[in-house]
Amino acid sequence: MFVPTLMGQCTPEQQAYWLPRALDMQIIGTYAQTELGHGTFIRGLETTATYDPETETFVMNSPTLTSYKWWAGGLAKTVNYCIVVAQLYTKGVCHGTHPFIVQIRDEETHMPRPGVKVGDIGPKLGFNTADNGYLGFDNYRIPRDNMMMKNAQVLKDGTYVKVARHGKATYGTMVFVRVLLVNEAAFNLAKACTIAVRYSAIRRQCSPDSEGSELQVLDYSTQQHKLFICIATAHALQLNSTWLWKTFSDTLAAIKQGNVDTLPELHALSSCLKALSTADAASLIEQCRHACGGHGYMMSSGLPYLYAFVTATRTYEGDYTILLLQTARFLVKAYEQVEAGKPLTPTVSYLSQAFTGKKLPWDSSPDGIIRAFQALAAGKLSSTVKSLRKRLESGLSYEQAWELSTIQLNGAAEAHCRAVMSQNYKSEIERLTVNSSPNVKLVLQQLYKVYLYYWALERTGDLLLYTSISESDIFELQLRYEGLLKEIRPNAVGIVDAFDLRDEVLHSALGSYDGNVYERLMAEAQKSPLNAEPVNQTFHTYLKPMMKGKL
Numbered sequence: 001m002f003v004p005t006l007m008g009q010c011t012p013e014q015q016a017y018w019l020p021r022a023l024d025m026q027i028i029g030t031y032a033q034t035e036l037g038h039g040t041f042i043r044g045l046e047t048t049a050t051y052d053p054e055t056e057t058f059v060m061n062s063p064t065l066t067s068y069k070w071w072a073g074g075l076a077k078t079v080n081y082c083i084v085v086a087q088l089y090t091k092g093v094c095h096g097t098h099p100f101i102v103q104i105r106d107e108e109t110h111m112p113r114p115g116v117k118v119g120d121i122g123p124k125l126g127f128n129t130a131d132n133g134y135l136g137f138d139n140y141r142i143p144r145d146n147m148m149m150k151n152a153q154v155l156k157d158g159t160y161v162k163v164a165r166h167g168k169a170t171y172g173t174m175v176f177v178r179v180l181l182v183n184e185a186a187f188n189l190a191k192a193c194t195i196a197v198r199y200s201a202i203r204r205q206c207s208p209d210s211e212g213s214e215l216q217v218l219d220y221s222t223q224q225h226k227l228f229i230c231i232a233t234a235h236a237l238q239l240n241s242t243w244l245w246k247t248f249s250d251t252l253a254a255i256k257q258g259n260v261d262t263l264p265e266l267h268a269l270s271s272c273l274k275a276l277s278t279a280d281a282a283s284l285i286e287q288c289r290h291a292c293g294g295h296g297y298m299m300s301s302g303l304p305y306l307y308a309f310v311t312a313t314r315t316y317e318g319d320y321t322i323l324l325l326q327t328a329r330f331l332v333k334a335y336e337q338v339e340a341g342k343p344l345t346p347t348v349s350y351l352s353q354a355f356t357g358k359k360l361p362w363d364s365s366p367d368g369i370i371r372a373f374q375a376l377a378a379g380k381l382s383s384t385v386k387s388l389r390k391r392l393e394s395g396l397s398y399e400q401a402w403e404l405s406t407i408q409l410n411g412a413a414e415a416h417c418r419a420v421m422s423q424n425y426k427s428e429i430e431r432l433t434v435n436s437s438p439n440v441k442l443v444l445q446q447l448y449k450v451y452l453y454y455w456a457l458e459r460t461g462d463l464l465l466y467t468s469i470s471e472s473d474i475f476e477l478q479l480r481y482e483g484l485l486k487e488i489r490p491n492a493v494g495i496v497d498a499f500d501l502r503d504e505v506l507h508s509a510l511g512s513y514d515g516n517v518y519e520r521l522m523a524e525a526q527k528s529p530l531n532a533e534p535v536n537q538t539f540h541t542y543l544k545p546m547m548k549g550k551l
């Protein structure tokens with residue numbers, strides 16, 4: 001996040017000075033925005049940067065314990081610089097949060113600079129290879145030039161000058177990383193399902209009849225139900241990530257031309273896609289672990305590490321709930337645009353046909369299910385707006401009405417995102433497989449159907465509300481879904497092999513390409529320090545005295 005922020009928030013002159021040093025690793029930096037007391041609410045950050053025209057410096061200060069920067073990766077012991085997001089004061093006026101480049105350690109000795117307090121925040125659920133740290137300032141001065149001045153400037157005499165065309169230019173790095181995290185979710189889920197599917201082809205457990213041999217657990221319908229949605233979702237996330245990256249690049253190019261019109265839609269998309277992809281990936285990686293029984297709980301399976309790493313992504317770079325509420329903000333505006341007969345941006349254009357007041361006729365084809373997801377999103381949005389307005393009519397303020405409706409707002413945003421992801425998944429597969437062999441087309445279509453049927457069956461309650469789906473339609477869909485799992489089974493290992501993830505990347509005794517699971521588990525067990533000697537010295541210091549009643 002250090003380099004992207006240098007690129008996004010510095011003037012060309014500042015980039016010319018800082019970027020080569022950062023890219024050449026002459027300086028190592030991090031992005032210190034979150035504080036002990038605030039992560040989500042950026043406008044509530046407490047660290048201050050007060051401009052002193054006498055010395056043409058900013059005085060960085062941590063006025064309270066809760067103002068200490070907290071969490072930034074590498075902050076504890078690795079970095080010597082960091083980007084600090086602080087409330088900017090000049091001429092006695094606060095201009096809100098701005099980014100500053102701050103040297104925190106000496107480049108030769110690596111000692112913390114005077115006025116800088118820095119340390120490690122302690123062990124975490126995972127991510128323990130990153131020394132996430134804390135940082136406090138005691139009236140620590142930095143040169144005026146260290147304010148990142150692409151979007152706003154403070155002149156030598158302390159005059160504040162706004163440069164950016166849109167109010168959230170300083171939030172740009174977060175949008176960029178959210179876009180990256182969709183791809184990260186796809187990659188890590190692909191690793192987990194490669195491990196779990198390969199292991200499930202090796203693992204034999206139970207035989208349906210007494211004479212028969214034990215079945216590969218991958219033959220069980222319940223195992224296929226656990227795992228094939230993981231494969232389909234890894235593809236869905238990858239294709240949505242590629243699509244989102246293009247949307248991001250197009251928006252960035254437009255902003256460079258002075259056109260910020262597509263930024264709100266990008267913010268809404270990157271928010272909900274980051275939220276859903278990281279939450280889906282984390283829960284499905286855990287599902288892959290469940291599918292591997294006891295051995296899935298071994299660190300040597302690689303799955304606990306993957307889960308610990310990915311589950312953090314649901315929180316950092318914008319908590320799941322918070323980001324869905326950002327998307328909901330955009331959806332409520334879109335609803336109002338439909339009412340006013342105004343044109344809609346592409347990803348919400350389905351809303352213009354959605355408010356017919358009638359239930360969408362159920363159609364179980366892939367396109368029909370996607371239309372059903374859109375109807376479901378529109379229906380949820382419509383009932384949410386109705387709740388909002390009912391509360392406003394009761395005399396509540398907009399903020400109060402909004403807060404009371406946030407559960408429904410989150411539901412509408414999640415449904416919208418599922419509809420967008422499903423649409424992208426299918427249309428990207430069709431676009432990319434135009435010249436593919438019939439077999440490849442068949443398998444990839446089977447996978448996106450798994451995705452669509454799985455989520456339709458997960459949302460039958462909503463579908464009954466907003467479409468004409470009947471009990472027998474649901475019964476039929478369940479049977480079709482279960483039949484599809486059986487069709488995919490013969491190709492399941494080949495499909496995860498197609499992720500082409502080397503053993504060194506998987507780090508898994510269960511998912512290695514050669515399938516020698518039991519030999520690898522035993523070999524990993526031998527590495528345990530407890531196996532260094534036959535009797536551990538704790539026998540003599542604790543167990544034996546206890547057994548002799550001497551403790």
Ligand SMILES: CCCCCCCCCCCC(=O)SCCNC(=O)CCNC(=O)[C@H](O)C(C)(C)COP(=O)(O)OP(=O)(O)OC[C@H]1O[C@@H](n2cnc3c(N)ncnc32)[C@H](O)[C@@H]1OP(=O)(O)O
Nearest residue numbers: 033039040041042168171174180184267316317318322329
């Ligand atoms: C390989 C990879 C590995 C990657 C490996 C990565 C390693 C770990 C990295 C983790 C690093 C971090 O976690 S860094 C810290 C990340 N922290 C966060 O993400 C904090 C989350 N909080 C926020 O983003 C903000 O506080 C909000 C958006 C929730 C609220 O901001 P706010 O300033 O209060 O704005 P708010 O009133 O809600 O909205 C005002 C208007 O601004 C708009 N707006 C808000 N944000 C944005 C935005 N980003 N871009 C455009 N527009 C925006 C809204 O739509 C709204 O428009 P209108 O409706 O008025 O038109």
Ligand SMILES: Cc1cc2nc3c(=O)[nH]c(=O)nc-3n(C[C@H](O)[C@H](O)[C@H](O)COP(=O)(O)OP(=O)(O)OC[C@H]3O[C@@H](n4cnc5c(N)ncnc54)[C@H](O)[C@@H]3O)c2cc1C
Nearest residue numbers: 031032033034038039040071072073312315316317318321
């Ligand atoms: C592994 C890891 C690495 C990180 N790396 C960095 C980094 O490098 N740099 C950095 O600056 N930060 C980093 N962070 C911090 C991260 O960005 C924040 O933790 C994240 O933004 C969430 O903010 P928070 O911790 O304040 O949670 P909070 O916002 O306090 O969330 C607590 C609960 O309150 C809810 N909540 C909060 N506000 C609202 C609201 N308005 N409406 C409804 N519910 C609400 C949330 O949904 C959540 O359920 C990292 C975090 C982790 C876990």
